[in-house]
Amino acid sequence: MSKAVVLGAAGGIGQPLSLLLKCNPLVKELALYDIVNTPGVAADLSHISTPAKVQGYLPPDDGLKKALAGADIVIIPAGVPRKPGMTRDDLFKINAGIVRDLANGIATAAPGAAVLVISNPVNSTVPIVVEVFKKHGVFNPKKIFGVTTLDVVRASTFVSEVLGDLSLAPSVKVPVVGGHSGVTIVPLFSQASHSLPPGFSKSSLEALTKRVQFGGDEVVKAKDGAGSATLSMAYAGADFADKVLRALKGEKGLVTPSFVHLTADKAGGEKIKKEIGKEIEYFSVPVELGPEGVASLQSLGPINEYEKSLIAAAVPDLSGNIDKGVSFIESSKL
Numbered sequence: 081m082s083k084a085v086v087l088g089a090a091g092g093i094g095q096p097l098s099l100l101l102k103c104n105p106l107v108k109e110l111a112l113y114d115i116v117n118t119p120g121v122a123a124d125l126s127h128i129s130t131p132a133k134v135q136g137y138l139p140p141d142d143g144l145k146k147a148l149a150g151a152d153i154v155i156i157p158a159g160v161p162r163k164p165g166m167t168r169d170d171l172f173k174i175n176a177g178i179v180r181d182l183a184n185g186i187a188t189a190a191p192g193a194a195v196l197v198i199s200n201p202v203n204s205t206v207p208i209v210v211e212v213f214k215k216h217g218v219f220n221p222k223k224i225f226g227v228t229t230l231d232v233v234r235a236s237t238f239v240s241e242v243l244g245d246l247s248l249a250p251s252v253k254v255p256v257v258g259g260h261s262g263v264t265i266v267p268l269f270s271q272a273s274h275s276l277p278p279g280f281s282k283s284s285l286e287a288l289t290k291r292v293q294f295g296g297d298e299v300v301k302a303k304d305g306a307g308s309a310t311l312s313m314a315y316a317g318a319d320f321a322d323k324v325l326r327a328l329k330g331e332k333g334l335v336t337p338s339f340v341h342l343t344a345d346k347a348g349g350e351k352i353k354k355e356i357g358k359e360i361e362y363f364s365v366p367v368e369l370g371p372e373g374v375a376s377l378q379s380l381g382p383i384n385e386y387e388k389s390l391i392a393a394a395v396p397d398l399s400g401n402i403d404k405g406v407s408f409i410e411s412s413k414l
């Protein structure tokens with residue numbers, strides 16, 4: 081039984097994510113931290129008849145430190161979401177500082193916890209957490225994860241739609257690699273558990289790829305100024321957190337993509353860099369989870385020519401996003 085902490089717990093993602101964690105039998109303690117409203121969210125969730133003990137925290141009286149004490153897993157959906165016309169990188173101005181300060185708190189109060197970063201732009205916020213942990217001398221690449229599960233969830237759903245049978249969605253598995261924004265999102269449909277229908281055209285494949293890459297925009301547009309994906313993200317975040325919790329407890333064979341520092345598994349990471357064909361520090365790759373966090377990083381597998389071109393297109397954007405996060409901490413006072 082574990083202690084889970086949600087930072088940004090009163091938000092659009094934070095609330096449904098906390099609900100799902102309250103319902104996870106592996107969670108014994110659930111600490112909810114936000115700059116507003118966590119006492120109410122915690123009181124509400126605490127009436128649910130599941131074992132997890134819920135407590136809300138606010139910034140006064142060392143709330144962050146108290147929320148984090150003894151944490152096994154810390155999930156961060158704190159920060160502003162997009163409005164129509166914005167890119168995820170446009171969120172950097174506000175969210176970089178929020179994530180830096182929260183990472184500072186984690187590095188001090190719970191340096192051994194698994195940290196799951198949802199706040200956008202993930203391609204930059206994960207490097208921010210890593211650089212803060214390095215400055216504190218507590219960086220362990222096996223424990224810091226960018227949550228890209230929503231891309232995997234979307235790819236599974238959209239493939240089942242193409243196959244004309246939504247009941248397949250839970251069992252369709254599509255590896256999605258790269259990063260978490262636009263062209264950095266690379267679905268590998270050639271390795272999906274379910275093949276696309278016979279005669280599926282190149283232009284249909286391109287359209288399906290684009291739908292996964294820009295699935296977030298679909299929701300931002302539909303919400304029309306009221307934010308971005310929250311419910312599907314809560315589902316995806318809870319699913320990834322559940323896998324991490326199960327692996328920390330010793331369950332084997334749990335493999336799922338996540339955006340990680342490639343030194344989390346030195347040999348595996350070097351092999352992946354060769355597959356990518358470029359020197360890059362981070363990539364979302366299929367991660368085998370284990371009791372220490374990352375157990376191994378798995379090969380990108382047999383990538384076809386089209387997928388190679390998608391990876392080649394992803395790398396320049398991704399490298400720029402990574403550098404931006406690293407430079408931000410280099411020039412920040414902690």
Ligand SMILES: NC(=O)C1=CN([C@@H]2O[C@H](COP(=O)(O)OP(=O)(O)OC[C@H]3O[C@@H](n4cnc5c(N)ncnc54)[C@H](O)[C@@H]3O)[C@@H](O)[C@H]2O)C=CC1
Nearest residue numbers: 088090091092093114115158159160161198199200230313
């Ligand atoms: N990784 C992914 O696949 C996805 C990431 N996101 C990202 O998740 C983030 C949150 O999205 P929403 O929940 O929709 O936003 P929201 O605005 O509804 O909630 C954000 C919460 O963060 C809190 N917050 C702000 N500063 C804080 C601080 N310093 N400490 C603690 N809490 C703080 C706010 O009070 C608010 O409750 C956004 O950056 C969004 O882009 C959204 C969807 C998918």
Ligand SMILES: O=C([O-])CC(=O)C(=O)O
Nearest residue numbers: 162200230296297308309
């Ligand atoms: O699109 C956004 O801004 C939120 C997000 O990351 C997603 O839905 O994938």
